[in-house]
Every structure is written in structure tokens, then in C-alpha cells.
Amino acid sequence: AQKVTQAQTEISVVEKEDVTLDCVYETRDTTYYLFWYKQPPSGELVFLIRRNSFDEQNEISGRYSWNFQKSTSSFNFTITASQVVDSAVYFCARSYTGANSKLTFGKGITLSVRP
Amino acid sequence: DTGVSQDPRHKITKRGQNVTFRCDPISEHNRLYWYRQTLGQGPEFLTYFQNEAQLEKSRLLSDRFSAERPKGSFSTLEIQRTEQGDSAMYLCASSTHRGLGYGYTFGSGTRLTVV
Numbered sequence: 001a002q003k004v005t006q007a008q009t010e011i012s013v014v015e016k017e018d019v020t021l022d023c024v025y026e027t028r029d030t031t032y033y034l035f036w037y038k039q040p041p042s043g044e045l046v047f048l049i050r051r052n053s054f055d056e057q058n059e060i061s062g063r064y065s066w067n068f069q070k071s072t073s074s075f076n077f078t079i080t081a082s083q084v085v086d087s088a089v090y091f092c093a094r095s096y097t098g099a100n101s102k103l104t105f106g107k108g109i110t111l112s113v114r115p
Numbered sequence: 116d117t118g119v120s121q122d123p124r125h126k127i128t129k130r131g132q133n134v135t136f137r138c139d140p141i142s143e144h145n146r147l148y149w150y151r152q153t154l155g156q157g158p159e160f161l162t163y164f165q166n167e168a169q170l171e172k173s174r175l176l177s178d179r180f181s182a183e184r185p186k187g188s189f190s191t192l193e194i195q196r197t198e199q200g201d202s203a204m205y206l207c208a209s210s211t212h213r214g215l216g217y218g219y220t221f222g223s224g225t226r227l228t229v230v
Contacts, residue, residue, distance in 0.1 A: 044223045091158075105159070
């Protein structure tokens with residue numbers, strides 16, 4: 001199975017600090033998609049960002065930014081000026097093109113933002 | 116658009132009993148997915164439907180599990196003769212057939228506890 005690895009398990013920061021969440025993925029495909037999801041204590045998975053394998057342009061959206069590097073198979077996610085409401089579990093995931101569109105998730109990173 | 120609905124939110128059952136969960140996808144979405152999430156892990160793919168056709172089943176889906184999507188609308192996931200190892204959050208998601216990599220919409224999940 002082509003895995004998604006989130007080596008960090010728990011991160012604790014003080015409000016207003018920047019925090020980067022790491023993600024490394026395995027792939028034998030040339031076309032694939034990468035995602036970040038947030039799971040607050042309520043349990044629902046909230047879609048944050050996606051990138052496709054053809055677009056390595058890194059972007060910023062509000063307080064979120066991501067760094068996609070195919071050469072190292074990494075898709076890191078940064079929250080700038082963290083807030084207490086950012087406290088949640090964050091999952092990195094990848095999907096496949098074609099008929100098989102399932103998502104493979106990492107184990108998640110628990111982010112705690114302290115006031 | 117009311118999002119993806121799952122019912123019930125919580126289910127406690129005795130070992131050996133059968134349980135059934137329901138998922139109502141976003142109305143215009145023709146793809147529907149089931150995932151299972153155990154404590155401290157990321158969601159794991161179980162199965163998915165395109166319209167009423169079940170196109171893939173994970174090896175995680177033992178013979179005790181069955182999923183249906185009659186008429187390509189809502190879906191049910193049944194677990195027969197539940198075991199304690201079945202305790203988990205069962206997540207449903209939906210997308211359009213063009214949703215390959217465009218991000219799914221997840222429901223809030225059904226948390227199953229087998230005692």
C-alpha cells in the first residue's frame with residue numbers, strides 16, 4: 001500500500017505562534033492529489049486544502065499555506081499566527097485518479113494551541 | 116444543500132448483535148464512500164459506490180459487513196454479529212464523479228461502541 005506518513009503525533013504551541021505540520025507520501029503514480037483535513041473535537045472531517053501532482057506552486061490562503069515538493073514527496077502545511085480554535089487533529093491524505101478514488105490518510109497530528 | 120447526513124450519531128450495542136447505519140449524501144453527488152476510523156488513527160477506506168454500483172471493497176470489509184446503495188441515493192452499512200473490534204467511528208463521504216481529487220464532503224460519522 002502506498003502510505004501517507006505524518007511523523008509528528010502531537011504538537012503544542014502558544015497562541016500566535018506559527019506551526020508547520022509535516023506530511024510525506026509514497027506514490028508510484030504520476031497523477032495524484034493531496035489533501036489536508038482538520039478534525040475538531042466534534043469529529044467531523046473538514047476539508048482544508050488540496051493540490052494535484054502537476055501543480056507544485058505553493059500558495060497562501062489566509063493563515064494557511066502549504067509547501068508541496070515532489071522531489072521529496074512532501075506536502076507540509078503551515079498555520080500562521082495560530083489561534084486556540086485551530087486546536088484539532090490534522091490529517092494529510094492522498095487520492096488516486098481513475099476509477100479508484102479512495103483516500104489514504106496519515107495517522108494525524110494533534111495540535112494544541114494554548115492561550 | 117444540507118451536507119452529508121449520517122444516522123445515528125452514536126450506537127451502543129452488545130457483542131453479537133447486528134447494527135445498521137445510514138448515510139444520506141449530498142443530492143447531486145453520485146459517489147458515496149464509507150470509511151472507518153479507530154481511536155488515534157486516520158480514516159481507513161472501506162468501500163465506495165458510483166450511483167448504485169459498489170465498485171470497490173477493502174479487505175477490511177469482512178463477510179460480516181455489507182453495504183448497499185439502492186437507487187443510487189442513500190446508503191446503508193450493516194455489521195452482523197458485532198465484535199468489540201468493530202468499535203470505531205464510521206464515516207460517510209460523497210462527491211461527484213468529477214470529484215476525483217476535488218475533495219470529498221464528509222458526514223459527522225456514526226460512533227459505534229460494542230460492549
